[in-house]
Amino acid sequence: MSVMKRAWVIAIDGAAKFEGNAKEFFSQALIMAWAESRKPKLAELFIGNSSRKCKTWVARITGSHERFGFSRVFLTEDGSNWANKWYVLTNGVYEVCAGEDNRYFIKVVDGAIHNIEKSDAIKALNEVVPTARKVATTVSRPVYKTSKSNFCSKCGSYCWGDCEAN
Known part of the structure; x- marks a missing residue:
């Protein structure tokens, strides 16, 4: 069943249960139908x-x-x-x-x-x-060369080697 058809079924059921017009319930019914279609089928x-x-x-x-x-x-x-x-x-x-x-x-x-x-x-x-x-x-990201303690010898801080210091 398509998402739109399922939304109308939900809206009509909601209108019958809560006494109203199906058009009033369609917005929320469409959200519910879309969530049903996106849920993985197990x-x-x-x-x-x-x-x-x-x-x-x-x-x-x-x-x-x-x-x-x-x-x-x-x-x-x-x-x-x-x-x-x-x-x-x-x-x-x-x-x-x-x-x-x-x-x-x-x-x-x-x-x-x-x-x-x-x-x-x-x-x-x-x-x-x-x-x-x-x-x-x-x-994947580029790998920067750093020492074992991750201390950058260029800038004198723990910048993981991605600094612009010369």
Whole structure:
């Protein structure tokens, strides 16, 4: 549903609840609808609990690794009971180990979980990583040479070496 349509639904509900005209409620309803659309959509993944023989886990794939193929960040479960663990996931690519021989890859897009193959995980990783590297290189700052105590020998103060003294 578009933001405008959702805003009209909220305005009409507000007008019915608080006895007024929907036009009077539209301004605030538009703010609420916009906030709803900007909120990240989360997905819940349920897997079986670990045992002594086989561990279950979920890892977000963050990059490539020479030895292991993928760089991973292992997630802690958001809840568990005697039979299941569950994880709340944001958009991204994940590897799931749900038992001894049950490892698979998933991709979360706007709160929907899609099973993907390993080759698709590699492709998705190649799409995401170059943009992250590009952002990181534009943000880096120049490094100034200072002593161990950060005392500037040019101006005689603790200016971190970015002074204009000669």
